Every structure is written in C-alpha cells, then in structure tokens.
Amino acid sequence: MNAKAAGLELTEPIIHDELVERCKRGDSRGFAELYNKYSKAMYNTSLRIVNHTGDAEDVLQEAFVDAFRSLEDFHHKSTFGAWLKRIVINKSINQLRKRKMDLIDIEKTNVGHLPEEDSLDEKEVQMKVEDIKKAVRLLPNGYRTVLTLYLFEGYDQEEIAEILGVTHATVRTQYMRAKQKLLLYIKQGELS
Structure with a gap:
C-alpha cells in the first residue's frame, strides 16, 4: 500500500465523524452528503436481501429516516456505514418477514x-x-x-x-x- 492510500485510510473516519457531527448539529448539507455517500451501497445491500427494487428503495428511505432520527444514539463505536448497514439489513429482513419469508426451523x-x-x-x-x-x-x-x-x-x-x-x-x-x-x-x- 502506498503512503497516499495509507493517508486516506487514516483520515477517512475523521471525515465521516465530522459529517455525522455536522448532521447532529442540524446541517442539512451534511445530511445530503451522508445520503449521497452511503445510499448506493445501502441500496445494493438491501437489494441482495429483498430481491425487489421497489422494496429495496423503500428500505433505503426508511433506514435513512431512522438513522437521521437516531443520530444522537450513534456514538462512533463503529463507523457510521457499519451502523447504517445494520439498520438496512434489519429493515430488509423485516420487509421479507412481511412477505412471509420461508425459513423452516x-x-x-x-x-x-x-x-x-x-x-x-x-x-x-x-x-x-x-x-x-x-x-x-x-x-x-x-x-x-x-x-x-x-x-x-x-x-x-x-x-x-x-x-x-x-x-x-x-x-x-x-x-x-x-x-x-x-x-x-x-x-x-x-x-x-
């Protein structure tokens, strides 16, 4: 790994933390930046689980609404992306449960x-x-x-x-x- 790539890795969490902190202060541009940064990856995560574009879009929107409402509960114990991904996965599974996913115990x-x-x-x-x-x-x-x-x-x-x-x-x-x-x-x- 070159020094430039290593430097980016070291600064990336700080940038993300600053974005989250800006959102916690009510900065609407910060919300837009977080959404733009994570929406594609979170949509793809949901789509792999629910296998339906409309459901994945719904999950994505609900997950961001919940995440933004709960930002005060995010204390940087993980990355914002990991925290958001957990929300997306849980919402995707709940969406499948609504469709009566067939898991046999x-x-x-x-x-x-x-x-x-x-x-x-x-x-x-x-x-x-x-x-x-x-x-x-x-x-x-x-x-x-x-x-x-x-x-x-x-x-x-x-x-x-x-x-x-x-x-x-x-x-x-x-x-x-x-x-x-x-x-x-x-x-x-x-x-x-």
Whole structure:
C-alpha cells in the first residue's frame, strides 16, 4: 500500500465523524452528503436481501429516516456505514418477514438431517459474476437471505440466527441448501 492510500485510510473516519457531527448539529448539507455517500451501497445491500427494487428503495428511505432520527444514539463505536448497514439489513429482513419469508426451523421438524443430494464439483463450475448474481436472485427468499448475509455481508452463522430469530441449525441448513441449489442452477444453466 502506498503512503497516499495509507493517508486516506487514516483520515477517512475523521471525515465521516465530522459529517455525522455536522448532521447532529442540524446541517442539512451534511445530511445530503451522508445520503449521497452511503445510499448506493445501502441500496445494493438491501437489494441482495429483498430481491425487489421497489422494496429495496423503500428500505433505503426508511433506514435513512431512522438513522437521521437516531443520530444522537450513534456514538462512533463503529463507523457510521457499519451502523447504517445494520439498520438496512434489519429493515430488509423485516420487509421479507412481511412477505412471509420461508425459513423452516429444523428443530421444529422431524427431519434429522439433510438428505444426500447429488454432489456437484464446485471446481468444475466456472461462471461470470453476472451469472452468479442471476442464480442468487433465483433462490427462494430464505435461502437467498442466509446466503447473502453470510457470503456478502460477512455475518457468521450465529449472528444470522440471532438476526433472523431462528436456530443456528436452521441457518446452517438454509445455507447448505442455498449453496446446493445455487450450484445446481449454475450447472444446469437455468439463468435466463
């Protein structure tokens, strides 16, 4: 990493903190700057979870309204972006719950374990990024949500279980099934 890049990293949190402080003082330009800085990334985070542009737009607006109303609760224990992302993820999951997302609690069923399905050689499957995105969009809500939170948002399975209000076993099962179904879509070429 060069010195210039290192210097930018060191000053970036200070800039963000100053923006937040300006917003706390009621600076309307600060609100606009924060929105412009984070809206695209937060929209994409929501879209990966809810898989619907209108719902992602609604989540984005609600998340910013809540964040701006709750700025006094933000005490810089994390970055503003991480704090806002948590709001967006929670609102996205709530949006899915409104649509009755299908997450089956494995401990409330009589299923002892997953049936062995045809194993797919992951190394055989070479895809472009767009094909993978298409395949992820085809997944059922529950599978897509767990896969997105785990792979793209960086949450571990215990955190996902807590966020979704299900057991760790359910998250593990949903993730394994999502991965199998994703690989099946890719292998069968069902991406149109």
